[in-house]
Amino acid sequence: MEVNFMNVSAKTRSERIRTLVECAIMVALATILSLIKLYDLPYGGSVTAASMLPILLIAYRHGVPAGLGAGLVYGVIQQLLGLNTLSYATSWQAVLAIIFLDYIIAFTVAGLGGIFRRKDTPATSALIWGGLLVCLLRYLCHVISGATVWAGISIPTKAALIYSLSYNATYMLPETVVLLVAAVYIASVLDLDAKIPIRIKNKTVDPIARILPPVGGLVLLGGVVFDTVHILPALQNPESGEFDITRIGAINYTPVIVVTVAAVVLAAVCFTVAAMRRKKEAA
DSSP states (O other): OOOOHHHHHHHHHHHHHHHHHHHHHHHHHHHHHHHSEEEEOTTSOEEESSTTHHHHHHHHHHOHHHHHHHHHHHHHHHHHHTGGGGGGOSSHHHHHHHHIIIIIHHHHGGGGGGTTOOTTSOHHHHHHHHHHHHHHHHHHHHHHHHHHTSBTTTBOSTTHHHHHHHHHHHHHHHHHHHHHHHHHHHHHHEETTSSSOEEOOOSOOOHHHHHHHHHHHHHHHHHHHHHHHHHGGGGBOTTTOOBOGGGGGGSOOHHHHHHHHHHHHHHHHHHHHHHHHHHHHHO
């Protein structure tokens, strides 16, 4: 059996070029999404429009090495966009710590999100576990940075680790929720295992039944984001910057209760109606 090595080489080169182009597009998309911020915290950190999702998808589709490479480039871009943070560093060691912990490593780890891909594992499950892993690793990077570099600057020196754990959770938890919701939706509508992602052909032709579950998820997400924005920043002392749990009694909970109840009810209606329409169509 003869093998045409020139054709094999050309095919391999074409696949590599396609992967590089896809990585470049996804890094650009991730950068754009990082600029769409649902809310900013006063001392750094924000909730974005699932900005790590494109890197997670690269890691899932092309493997961890490609994901780590895309994540590294994305981390460098984020550092360039956040160069002003280096002005707060008190030493060259602090500069290196900020560069690597808050940017390079924190975003490169998004490339590890593809390690859960298996032939017998649905894309949805793999992306959920991958998303949880990368968000946890990024959270740990920010916690370490906050407890060391930022202690005494934007974080009180006393109980710096506890404060860093609390403060970074105020944006990483909602960021994780946004990422997972977006990942589940993408995996439900696109065949990510195909060479070129194509829309999944669903037997359900009822457009209302297909659109209501994502709408319900977005409604719940909106409720979570609203509650987070309303409650957590209020727990931070405006003068010292410390996380003060005693301020919890001064929060106006009326809008929180109204929005939470409304979000739960609307989401329940969306899920119930979608399930009823699917059941009716199946019958």
